[in-house]
Amino acid sequence: MKAMLYHASGGPEVLEYTDVDDPVPGDGDVVVEVVATALNRLDLLQRNGWYHMPGFTFPHIAGMDIAGVVAEVGAAVTEWQPGDRVVVDPSMAGVPDNSKLAGMGDLYGELGILGATLDGGYATKCLVPASHCYRVPDHISLEQAATFPTVWLTAGHALFYTGGLSEGETVMIHAAGSGVSVAGIQLAKHAGATVLATAGTDAKCERATEIGADHVLNNRTGDVTGWAMEVTGGRGVDMVFDHVGTALFTQSLFSMGIGGRLVNCGNASGDTATIGSLGHLFHNGLRIMGSDPYRPDEMGPLWDTFCNGIGSGEFTAVIDSEFPLPEAAAAQLKMLESDFFGKILLRP
Structure with a gap:
């Protein structure tokens, strides 16, 4: 099969489009023929050597968000047949023992993750535990499905499992054009929250209103804290959903009201x-909360919510652009320059 991989850290020039051996399924595995894989910022961080997940090794095939068609099934697999359309949960937590990818489910240690520590979707085929495939209904394209796993699960876990966001609350979401924030805005609105979204350009702010944000601000030209207080009538927001990190951390703390929660799941800046x-911090009872990895049992219910929302028109799978797999370097450069809104896809 063909794959885009790299043997050492560096710039886009380290990416190599080459032939590699086809994956061979264990008894509890399937081989998925990749139709689309979505980029995530971790792809760039690891390629550049700025950060590596525990358990990362060279050579590496990135691509955590995988949608495609089952090409081959293991001897013990009965629930899937060649030709089935699937989306993949990339976290190897909860993998059965009859999979070649079993034993990598330590959420707080060396968690196996397709495309992060294991071979992922920057390839024409990918080895996947059968237990971690989910059926893609007819009304959803495989391209739409590829926008889902990492960002929707990250956002859902952070907002609700970690942060406890509830109906009637206000939440501030930064970097509105990123995939995780696009998901977060829509999930927060679905839950009945009021969403304040910030982004680095006016154009991205406008796009954020189109997917449900109630109030928007260009965080490079506006006063984030002053704006949050003005919008909330001086009360402050109940929650900040943050994966930006350094650049907006202090402003976020001062934007929260009494008992506010800052839920962090990233460090992009x-x-x-x-x-x-x-x-x-202590006088106002503020809480700073780290959003840990999502659990295996979160994928199914949230995937159903996503599928229903796409079907009803409540949710939008926002695809910024698509690149053929051999042009992965150009796709990653587009992400590095923040020249996107939603998800960037690769098509093998």
Whole structure:
């Protein structure tokens, strides 16, 4: 099969489009013929060597978000047949023992993740535990399905499992054009929350309103804290959903009301943060919460919610652009320059 891989960290030039051996399924596995895979910022972080997930090794085939068609099934697989359309849960938590990918489910250690620590979707085929495939209904394209796994599961887990967002609350979501924020905006609106979204350009702010944001601000030209207080009548937001990190951390803390929660699931702008005032933090009962990895049992229910939302028109699978797999370097450059809204796809 063909794959886009790299043997060492570096710029786009380290990516190599080459032939590799076809995957061979274990008894509990399937081989998926990849139709679409979505980029995530981790693809760039690991390729550049800025960060590596525990268990990362070279050579590496990236691509955590995989949708495609079952090409081959293992001897013990009865629920899938060649030709079935599937989307894949990339986390190897909860994998049965009859899979070649079993034993990698430590959520707080070396968690196996397709496209992060294991071979992923930057290829024409991918080995997947049968247990981690989910059927794609007819009303959803495989391209739409590929936008789902990492960002919708990350957003859903952070907003509800970790942060406890509820109907009637207000939530501020940064980097509105990123895949995880596109998912977060729509999930928060679905839950009955009021959404304040910030982005780095006016055009992205406008797009954010189209997918449900109630209030938007260009965070490079506006006063984030002042705006949040103005929109909430001086009360402050109940939650900040943050994966930006350093750049907006202090503003986020001062944008929250009494008992507010800052839920963090990323460090796109840097891995350090400054708390502007411990007094403000403890006096107002603010909480800073890290959103840990999602659990295996979260994929199915949220996938059903996504499929129903796409079918009803409530949700939109926002695809910014598509690139053929040999042009993965150009796709990653587009992401690095933040020149996108939604998900960038690769098509093998």
